[in-house]
Amino acid sequence: xxxxxxxxLSLKLGDKTVLDDITCQVHEGEFVAVLGPNxxxxxxxxxxxxxxxxxxxGHIRIWGRAxxxxxxxxxxxxxxxxxxxxxxxxxxxxxxxxxxxxRWRGWASAPEKLAARGALAQLGAEHLADRPIGILSGGELxxxxxxxxxxxxxxxxxxxxxxxxxxxxxxxxxxxxxxxxRRQSGATIIMVTHDWEVASRHACHVLVxxxxxxxxGAPAEVLCSDCLKRAYGVSSTxxxxxxxxxxxxxx
Amino acid sequence: MGEILNLPFMQRALLAGVMIGFLASYLGVxxxxxxxxFLGNGLAHAAFGGVALGLLLGREPLIIAVPFTVxxxxxxxxxxxxxxxxxxxxxxxxxxxxxxxxxxxxxLKREYSADAFAYLFGSILSVTVTDIWVTxxxxxxxxxxxxxxxxxxxxxxxxxxxxxxxxxVLLDDYILTVLIAVTVVVAVKVVGIVLxxxxxxxxxxxxxxxxxxxxxxxxxxxxxxxxxxxxxxxxSYQLDLxxxxxxxxxxxxxxxxxxxxGRLAGAGSPGR
Numbered sequence: 001x002x003x004x005x006x007x008x009l010s011l012k013l014g015d016k017t018v019l020d021d022i023t024c025q026v027h028e029g030e031f032v033a034v035l036g037p038n039x040x041x042x043x044x045x046x047x048x049x050x051x052x053x054x055x056x057x058g059h060i061r062i063w064g065r066a067x068x069x070x071x072x073x074x075x076x077x078x079x080x081x082x083x084x085x086x087x088x089x090x091x092x093x094x095x096x097x098x099x100x101x102x103r104w105r106g107w108a109s110a111p112e113k114l115a116a117r118g119a120l121a122q123l124g125a126e127h128l129a130d131r132p133i134g135i136l137s138g139g140e141l142x143x144x145x146x147x148x149x150x151x152x153x154x155x156x157x158x159x160x161x162x163x164x165x166x167x168x169x170x171x172x173x174x175x176x177x178x179x180x181x182r183r184q185s186g187a188t189i190i191m192v193t194h195d196w197e198v199a200s201r202h203a204c205h206v207l208v209x210x211x212x213x214x215x216x217g218a219p220a221e222v223l224c225s226d227c228l229k230r231a232y233g234v235s236s237t238x239x240x241x242x243x244x245x246x247x248x249x250x251x
Numbered sequence: 252m253g254e255i256l257n258l259p260f261m262q263r264a265l266l267a268g269v270m271i272g273f274l275a276s277y278l279g280v281x282x283x284x285x286x287x288x289f290l291g292n293g294l295a296h297a298a299f300g301g302v303a304l305g306l307l308l309g310r311e312p313l314i315i316a317v318p319f320t321v322x323x324x325x326x327x328x329x330x331x332x333x334x335x336x337x338x339x340x341x342x343x344x345x346x347x348x349x350x351x352x353x354x355x356x357x358x359l360k361r362e363y364s365a366d367a368f369a370y371l372f373g374s375i376l377s378v379t380v381t382d383i384w385v386t387x388x389x390x391x392x393x394x395x396x397x398x399x400x401x402x403x404x405x406x407x408x409x410x411x412x413x414x415x416x417x418x419x420v421l422l423d424d425y426i427l428t429v430l431i432a433v434t435v436v437v438a439v440k441v442v443g444i445v446l447x448x449x450x451x452x453x454x455x456x457x458x459x460x461x462x463x464x465x466x467x468x469x470x471x472x473x474x475x476x477x478x479x480x481x482x483x484x485x486x487s488y489q490l491d492l493x494x495x496x497x498x499x500x501x502x503x504x505x506x507x508x509x510x511x512x513g514r515l516a517g518a519g520s521p522g523r
Binding site: 047050051052068072075077079083084085087088089090091094095098101102103104105106107132 | 284401402408412462463466467468
């Protein structure tokens with residue numbers, strides 16, 4: 001069953017073409033990594049899927065519906081930690097409860113608190129429940145965001161560079177939980193990342209963008225030098241040769 | 252305290268002041284957390300344009316100032332959402348224009364207007380029964396919008412998360428801006444144009460230093476806002492000082508105390 005489908009998807013902001021003619025299909029239960037250089041339109045692509053932005057032309061269908069017609073609890077969104085406002089007074093469990101209540105809750109009910117603490121416990125983060133989110137490390141914060149996303153039992157999880165600034169142990173734990181949820185629930189995952197190794201290790205498919213579609217397919221096909229040179233440009237040839245070969249990470 | 256409650260003008264001032272203290276400190280938590288402190292200042296100066304127009308037309312200034320300031324507030328929000336300009340820049344442009352209009356309107360009146368100065372610095376004696384009714388209506392409307400607190404708070408925390416959960420963020424922004432604008436206008440008589448932004452910012456900032464949850468910050472801000480009006484009015488009467496300035500200095504003292512207590516308790520540092 002097709003979960004996410006884009007058809008000639010384009011977005012212009014003023015005179016600038018941010019995304020041009022993106023066509024792809026993601027099947028239910030797949031893990032898709034979205035790669036591309038800075039400014040390639042990866043986060044914009046996610047925001048189009050979330051219904052935050054409206055395409056200039058083309059279509060998006062998620063289980064046959066336009067993004068804004070989907071029940072919001074079907075989607076779990078994990079934003080970039082660096083965009084997080086650390087000055088906002090909140091404790092971790094309150095952030096997780098927004099995943100259930102879809103509003104900021106002043107005084108949460110006991111069942112809501114219990115469910116939120118359960119989601120944190122699932123990620124080994126129950127001890128963070130009463131901590132102010134402003135003092136959490138990048139890795140801790142991303143676990144809280146993932147708990148917020150999973151507590152609503154989403155059918156589609158969209159992640160925007162979720163492990164940037166997280167140490168390798170935290171990163172492995174993060175992907176383990178994500179993979180376990182996918183196996184158990186059959187959820188579809190679309191994740192923006194800069195990490196080719198993670199893409200080749202976890203993703204069923206890789207979508208390489210640089211405003212237009214450079215490649216979409218299995219990691220072994222798409223993470224080739226030619227595709228990546230087209231995405232990252234000639235100047236990055238040196239960088240490409242120093243990157244681990246995707247084939248080395250196929251299991 | 253009992254003595255001053257027998258004076259009709261103090262009764263009006265206290266009633267209006269408590270309602271304004273509530274409104275400004277309740278809405279102020281969003282002003283502070285959204286980094287819109289300059290908005291209160293800008294809207295107060297926009298209100299001056301409206302007041303001056305009312306004086307020029309020989310009408311009740313508040314009746315003209317409310318729609319005038321709301322129009323400026325909506326224009327600020329509209330331009331901010333449709334351009335890459337920062338909030339401060341947009342507010343700066345509109346507040347200067349409204350202030351300039353106010354100066355032109357007053358100059359066209361061609362006679363000295365003591366009323367204009369009452370609005371600039373606030374005058375407890377100038378609070379009328381009409382002002383109480385208008386403030387009461389704003390209070391009722393704000394309380395009716397209380398269910399929006401969770402949506403405003405969510406969008407304040409993270410606009411994209413709120414949009415993802417289908418919160419009508421743009422509509423909510425307009426409602427919040429209109430409420431702030433109307434609160435600023437009705438507060439002008441008691442506090443004065445020069446000091447009203449403090450009513451929006453200082454109680455919420457003091458509460459932020461003491462609270463680690465947004466709901467608690469909101470409650471503390473309202474308590475500080477209302478209590479500072481009651482105590483400040485009493486102090487201003489006893490010490491024969493201007494009411495608006497006394498209240499604002501009291502709020503500042505509470506802020507500084509929160510800062511000191513917060514530092515001692517370890518709260519109030521970034522993220523706490």
